[in-house]
Amino acid sequence: MRYIDLPEFGGPEKMQLAQGDVPVAGAGEVLIRVEAAGVNRPDVVQRAGFYPPPAGASPVLGLEVAGQVAAVGEGVTRWQVGERVCALTNGGGYAEYALAPAAQCLPVPEGLTAVEAAALPETFFTVWSNLIHRAHLKQGETLLVHGGSSGIGTSAIQIAVSLGVRVFATAGSAEKCAACKKLGAERAINYREQDFVAEVRAATNNRGADVILDMVGGDYVDRNIQAAAQDGRIVNIAFLAGARVEVNMLPVMLKRLTLTGSTLRPQRPEVKAAIARDLLEQVWPLVATGKIRPQIAATFPLADVAAAHRLMESSNHIGKIVLEI
Template sequence: MADLPQMMTAIEISAPGGPEVLVPCQRPVPVPGPGEVLLKVAYAGVNRPDVIQRKGLYPPPPGASDLPGLEVSGTVVAVGNAVDRNEIGAMYCALVSGGGYAEYCVARLDQCLPVPASLGMAEAAALPETLFTVWHNVFERAYVCEGETILVHGGTSGIGSMAIKLGKLFGLHVIVTCGSDEKCSAALALGADHAINYSALDFVEEVKRLTGGQGAHIVLDMVAGSYVARNLQCLRDDGRHVTIAVQGGMVAEINMAQVMMRRLTLTGSTLRPRSAQFKALLAQEIQVHAWPMVTDGRLRPEMDRVFPLSDAAAAHAHMESGEHVGKIVLEI
């Protein structure tokens, strides 16, 4: 750490509120602990949890940085105890529990994934959060099988675009919902088999029509609230409903008799508070099953826009406008 600066520029949340509360600040460069590396950050991904944290509704877990940012790409410039010094100079992207909106960020080595030569650093920063989330919720919690049909809400979001791409690579039939005809066209261009404009059509009836009355095997739900009961109507018997966000509200009213009679499974998860050990195991599984597709170019994040770190507020405003297709990243 001797030849590194003591202070760095970061973006902090000055108070809960709108995008304008994201302001530049000077912070001490973090020191990597046991099993950790210090990354000189190239790019940081912007994600919905960052927005919710900015509003004061999603505090960082104990021990995590209060700075926003849950995924980064960068170069190792220092290592903690129990990490080989040969890691210095390695290029990684990483899932972190906070602190990504900064010139330097600490990451656990076992939550880092190597950036192949074929992948740009901006794209690398756009992968961890959505890839970890989709892999865990669709492939592990919903135990998807090749040939099954999945309904994904928010088809052009970072999560939605990753679910489309990963789903098609693993042989799924992917139906998405979007809020406009333009977004539907974008989702189809990403590889979705069908895109439903929920502003113009009843997605429940459309899913039934598209599946010959059978319904989907899985719903990946980011809305919750009043959508849950409608989502369950989209499922076939033995279907699985996975909630990963509650943008439409935390409370849902559902018919439990339907759950029993149709043997439906309701589950969900949030990644940030999970243990470091869990995330390390998840990273291992992704490295084995999905990362080869990144290395050979078959899997790429859908990129929307790159903002400079100093324009983090504009990046958040862009995300909240709902106009983006794919991932927003900050260039450090």
């Protein structure tokens, strides 16, 4: 099979198209003939040498795929050869064949292409686990999403709106703000021109946001504390602007705030399986009816993976970047 090799860490040019053996499905695994693979920030961080795969996982980049089941391992009864699936992998997605735990596979929602289906697992697993399992977001609350035009952001906006949540989002251009509003955000705040703390507090009668989903970090950490409502929950899933910060913790105590965060990849298989079950039951029907739809920014052939990573690093995209294989 063809796959993307990474002989050494570094820039996008370090990735190379290579030939290798097709992996063999072990117990509890599914072998997928990949038609499309999502490109995500963790891939970029791994390529640079700062996000090593868990023990036993494929060193090949790629955390989500869509395609057809090519083989199943011992003990797998849920999936049959030939079925269309999308899956959260533990690595190995940038290839013509990839392995995934059977419990992390989901059926391709009716009406979706392989490209659209490949844009679902990593972002939807991440958003659901952090907003619902960790932050306990519920109907009637207010959510602030940073990076609203990213793959995570566009997914978070749609999922939250479907739950009856009031959504605010930050983005870096008028075009990106318009995209956030089109997806259901009540207000999109251009962080280059507006102070999101002031905007959120003004729009909520000085109450603030119940939940804040942040991938920026840096000075946003302290500003999130200012923007949060009483008993608010702030969830960090990345620190693009830096993880070492100095903050005033007094408001955390006075507001009874929860500061938390997570990474998806190292979590236990049973945790990921529970997220998959929730998505199948509560989100997949909305995807099938078109109420929630993955937003595709661009597609690239597998051989052009370096261009896909350069676009990801530029942040000049709205939605997901996908490799067609």
